[in-house]
Amino acid sequence: MKMVFIIPVYNHPHYLNELMAYLKQFGHDIIIVNDGSNYDTSKILKTLAQGEHVTLIEHAQNMGKGQAVMSGLKQARISGYSHALQLDADGQHCWQDISKFLEAAQKNPSAMVIGQPIFDQSVPKKRLYGRYATHIWVWINTLSLEIKDSMCGFRVYPLDATLKIMDQYTLRPRMGFDSEILVYLKWEGTPFINVPTKVIYPEDGISHFNVWDxxxxxxxxxxxxxxxxxxxxPKLLRHQIKG
Known part of the structure; x- marks a missing residue:
């Protein structure tokens, strides 16, 4: 297993230095994707990219979180990695759980490892209800309850299976990517590991979720x-019977 961290960034400057310092302890390379961020955030990213084992990919304009992740995954394949741990840069994820995700991927190299959020009182209720609506759709579209939360951006991708789907389908470039890629992986028979992890919404957090679009x-x-x-x-029902 050859692991790399992928960090998509769009105008999230508050936690970048602290996050990058924390990731160094794991000894894995890091791919940062600057998805058309403003000057201040881009300046921080350029400085971080001067460090060892850090690759910076820059989009000239904002293309969406999904496209940022896809750019990182494609670079990971070019660079010869087998797995990629995605972590958001907005301070919502519990960094202390990174070791749990790495351990789960090591024990289950063919699996998609996904975060199962444990929310505190900081979560906006509208966002929470919207997540449940998406969960129901994902359970219907996969005929399975195996994917506990399809929207958490804390996850480990098995790159061979993931890039095969990316090569075959045109995937959503914005927020829909997180759920869509999991449905396709499930359709192709990829096993899933759900890792419970605390998720918060920081007071100085920046959300780019556009309610309408x-x-x-x-x-x-x-x-x-x-x-x-x-x-x-028919294929999905056969999988259910075999399972």
Whole structure:
């Protein structure tokens, strides 16, 4: 197993230095994707990229979180890594749980390891209800409850299976990517490991979730996946029976 960290960044300057310092203890290379950030954030990223074992990919303009992650995953393949741990830069994720994700991936190298959020009182209720709606759609579209939370950006990708799907399908470039890629992986028979992890919404946190645009995208995505599920129904039912 050859692991790399992937950090998508769009105007999240508050935790970058602290996060990068924390990641050094694991001894893995880091790919940062600057998704068209402003001057101040880009300046921090350029400084961090001068360190050892850090690769910086820069989008000239904001292309969406999903596209940022895909750029990082493609670079990881080019560089010869087998697995990529994605971690968001907005301070929501519990860095102390990184070792749990790495251990789960080491023990289950063919699996997709995903975070199962444990929220505190800081979570906005509208966002929480929206997540449950997406969970229900994912369970319907996979005919399975195996994916406990499809929207958590704390996860480990097995690169061979993931890049195979990225080569085959045109995936959503924004917030829908996190859920969409998991549905495709499930359809292809990838096993899943859910790792419970605390998730907070910091007071100085910056959210780029656009209530209208992103919800419209998610609705279109779930509808498309539903018809994709119907087309694959015999195959999925066979998997259920074998399971």
């Amino acid at each position: 992103d919800n419209v995208e998610l609705t279109k995505m779930h509808t498309s996946l539903f018809f994709g599920m119907l087309a694959r129904l």
